[in-house]
Amino acid sequence: MPRLKGQVAFVTGAGRGIGQAMALAFASEGAIVGVADIDKTTAEATVGEIEKNAGTARAFSIDVSRREDVLRAVDQLVAEFGRLDIVANNAIVFRREPVSEIREDTVDRMIAVGLKSIFWTAQAALIHMDTERGGVIINNTSPAAELGVPRSTAYSAIKGAVSSLTRSLAIEFGSRRIRVNAVCPGTVPTPGARAMNNNDDALYEARRQRTPLGRLGTTEDIAAAAVFLASAEASFITAAILRIDGGVTVFGGA
Numbered sequence: 001m002p003r004l005k006g007q008v009a010f011v012t013g014a015g016r017g018i019g020q021a022m023a024l025a026f027a028s029e030g031a032i033v034g035v036a037d038i039d040k041t042t043a044e045a046t047v048g049e050i051e052k053n054a055g056t057a058r059a060f061s062i063d064v065s066r067r068e069d070v071l072r073a074v075d076q077l078v079a080e081f082g083r084l085d086i087v088a089n090n091a092i093v094f095r096r097e098p099v100s101e102i103r104e105d106t107v108d109r110m111i112a113v114g115l116k117s118i119f120w121t122a123q124a125a126l127i128h129m130d131t132e133r134g135g136v137i138i139n140n141t142s143p144a145a146e147l148g149v150p151r152s153t154a155y156s157a158i159k160g161a162v163s164s165l166t167r168s169l170a171i172e173f174g175s176r177r178i179r180v181n182a183v184c185p186g187t188v189p190t191p192g193a194r195a196m197n198n199n200d201d202a203l204y205e206a207r208r209q210r211t212p213l214g215r216l217g218t219t220e221d222i223a224a225a226a227v228f229l230a231s232a233e234a235s236f237i238t239a240a241i242l243r244i245d246g247g248v249t250v251f252g253g254a
C-alpha cells in the first residue's frame, strides 16, 4: 500500500536536485504533487517524470520568496485536488563568498529564497491543512547550521535559522496537528551544490573520505527520509532535525 495515497504535497525547488527527488518519491508513494520552481522548464520536466510513472503532478513556475506567488500556487493546487497534506521547503540560492565580498543583494536574495519562503508556505499550510487530519511540513536544513564553514556565512546563518524556525513552528503548529520537521542532508553532489563548489572533484573526494559510511549522499537518500517524515509512521515526530549524512556531522576526526 503506497504510504501517501490520496495525499497532496507541495514541494519548493522541485525542478532538480533533492527537491525533484522528493517530488518523485512522494508521487511514487501515491501523493499528488505541486512542483514549484522558479525554473519553468525543470518544473515541467519533473511533472513529466511523475506522469510517465502514472502519477499526478502540477507545475508552478513561481518565485517562492514572493508571498503572493506561494499563496496563489497553493490555492490553485488545493482548488483542483481538494486538500493539502505535505509541504516540503527545499528551494535555495547557494553562494560561497568571504564576508568581505558579499553584496547586499546577494544576502537579501539568499535570505528571501532560503528562509522567508518558509513563512509563506507555513501560512499556506495553516490556511489549507485540515484541522482534524493536520499535515506535515518538512524543511531542508544543513550541517552548516551547526558547523563553522569557511566562505559560507550567509548559507550557514540561513540554515541555522531554518533549524530554529523548524522547532518554533513545530510548537506553534502542534495544536493544529501540523508536524514540522527538517531533513539535514550531508554532502549530496547535486548540480546546484557542485556548481557552488566550482565542480571541485577533490573536495567531494575529501568529503567522501571523511564520511564514516564511506560514500556521499544521494538525492534518493534524502527523499526516502522525507517520505518517512511525511508518513503515518512518523505521526508522533515533530520538531526533529533528521540527519541523513553518513555520520559526517558528528565525526570528530581521528
Ligand SMILES: NC(=O)c1ccc[n+]([C@@H]2O[C@H](COP(=O)([O-])OP(=O)(O)OC[C@H]3O[C@@H](n4cnc5c(N)ncnc54)[C@H](O)[C@@H]3O)[C@@H](O)[C@H]2O)c1
Residues within 6 Å of the ligand: 012, 013, 014, 015, 016, 017, 018, 019, 036, 037, 038, 039, 042, 062, 063, 064, 065, 089, 090, 091, 092, 093, 113, 140, 141, 142, 143, 184, 185, 186, 187, 188, 189, 190, 191, 192, 193
Ligand atoms: N546538496 C547538498 O549537498 C545539500 C546539503 C545539505 C542541505 N542541502 C539543502 O537541500 C536543498 C536542495 O539542495 P540542492 O542541492 O538540491 O539544490 P539545487 O540548487 O540543485 O536545487 C535548488 C532548486 O531551487 C530552485 N529555486 C531557486 N530559487 C528559487 C525561487 N526563488 N523560487 C522557486 N524555486 C527556486 C532552483 O531553480 C533549483 O531547482 C537546499 O535547501 C539545500 O540547502 C543540500
